[in-house]
Amino acid sequence: MGAGPSSVAPSTYYALSRSTLGHLDPYFIKIMDEVKEGLRTIMGTKNMLTVPMSGTGSIGMEAAFVNMVEYGDKVLVLQNGVFGQRMVDVASRLGAEVTELAFEWGTPVDINRVADKLSKEDYKIVAVVYAETSTGVRNPVEEIGKLLKDKDTFFLVDAVTALGGMPVEVDKWGIDICYSGSQKCLSCPPGASPITFSDRAVEFINNRKSPVPNWYLDMSLLTKYWEGNTRVYHHTPPINMFYGIYQAIHNILEEGMETVYNRHQNVHEQLVKGIEEMGWEMLVDKEYRLPMLNAIVVPEGIDEAALRDKLLKEYNTEISAGLGTLSGKIVRIGLMGYNAQPYNVEFVLKAIKEITSK
Ligand SMILES: *Cc1c(COP(=O)(O)O)cnc(C)c1O
Numbered sequence: 001m002g003a004g005p006s007s008v009a010p011s012t013y014y015a016l017s018r019s020t021l022g023h024l025d026p027y028f029i030k031i032m033d034e035v036k037e038g039l040r041t042i043m044g045t046k047n048m049l050t051v052p053m054s055g056t057g058s059i060g061m062e063a064a065f066v067n068m069v070e071y072g073d074k075v076l077v078l079q080n081g082v083f084g085q086r087m088v089d090v091a092s093r094l095g096a097e098v099t100e101l102a103f104e105w106g107t108p109v110d111i112n113r114v115a116d117k118l119s120k121e122d123y124k125i126v127a128v129v130y131a132e133t134s135t136g137v138r139n140p141v142e143e144i145g146k147l148l149k150d151k152d153t154f155f156l157v158d159a160v161t162a163l164g165g166m167p168v169e170v171d172k173w174g175i176d177i178c179y180s181g182s183q184k185c186l187s188c189p190p191g192a193s194p195i196t197f198s199d200r201a202v203e204f205i206n207n208r209k210s211p212v213p214n215w216y217l218d219m220s221l222l223t224k225y226w227e228g229n230t231r232v233y234h235h236t237p238p239i240n241m242f243y244g245i246y247q248a249i250h251n252i253l254e255e256g257m258e259t260v261y262n263r264h265q266n267v268h269e270q271l272v273k274g275i276e277e278m279g280w281e282m283l284v285d286k287e288y289r290l291p292m293l294n295a296i297v298v299p300e301g302i303d304e305a306a307l308r309d310k311l312l313k314e315y316n317t318e319i320s321a322g323l324g325t326l327s328g329k330i331v332r333i334g335l336m337g338y339n340a341q342p343y344n345v346e347f348v349l350k351a352i353k354e355i356t357s358k
Contacts, residue, residue: 060179
């Protein structure tokens with residue numbers, strides 16, 4: 001019940017254990033096609049180029065930037081947590097001219113400051129993390145998308161923690177590049193990273209002045225494996241991981257996307273209620289809280305490291321520490337995917353009460 005990996009659904013463990021097919025086996029290609037279609041549904045997009053990448057969530061971030069950035073490109077990163085900082089690092093390493101617009105950790109991106117910045121300067125890419133796992137903040141992605149509506153700017157969004165736990169509407173919100181990971185609300189083990197590129201982004205990639213400076217992540221090469229009547233070997237993907245993604249998508253669609261999002265919201269509210277009844281506080285203002293990642297301020301006098309240690313050793317339950325400036329000040333409780341169940345909330349609240357009343 002930390003910031004990920006989340007627990008894996010039994011049906012997904014079962015899918016992962018099925019026979020490993022060849023990467024060009026017609027049956028595997030059928031699975032690939034269904035995975036692409038399923039990802040389009042849960043990401044809210046019609047984008048042709050919608051696939052899982054081989055690797056963890058960070059490979060989605062790498063793939064997004066390495067395909068979209070050319071040397072000297074202007075990139076604006078809206079940063080209010082660890083993963084926003086990582087975007088700055090990734091884009092900088094590619095030689096982008098990065099502008100970092102920073103916001104206090106625990107608060108959302110301030111749309112007025114973004115509007116002000118965009119009125120003064122044009123950027124090739126604006127990047128933001130939708131669900132900032134390090135702080136529990138939901139950023140106003142839809143509103144940022146509106147600001148970019150009539151511009152040529154590409155809108156790049158990290159939905160690693162969001163996907164499968166709250167609505168992600170790539171097309172409606174004007175997102176050009178969006179990626180996720182398998183081990184957050186999709187409740188798979190780490191190892192696959194769904195990503196989608198708008199047709200406009202694909203057109204840019206196919207007409208780059210310089211080749212994508214990374215062979216493994218070059219979408220123009222990968223497309224030849226993922227699309228068309230004749231598939232061309234690029235690299236052997238983690239076949240069984242894609243069975244896991246297939247099953248995870250199936251589980252969400254079978255339960256119903258709305259039902260899944262409501263389940264996350266309900267257990268979140270249940271947790272907040274219990275935390276506030278204990279006299280503890282949430283870090284983030286109500287309106288901007290993530291349902292799947294709850295940042296809780298640890299009261300004075302309580303040693304959060306000892307609390308986490310006891311939870312793990314005596315209750316077999318993992319929760320996460322704060323990161324960066326929030327280290328030692330908060331704990332983070334994940335209610336992701338398969339873990340988003342009322343029983344888990346009751347259990348963790350009871351455990352925290354028992355530990356802190358001793
Ligand atoms: C977990 C996470 C990542 C990185 O994913 P890894 O699977 O650890 O590589 C990126 N962005 C966000 C918002 C995350 O929560």
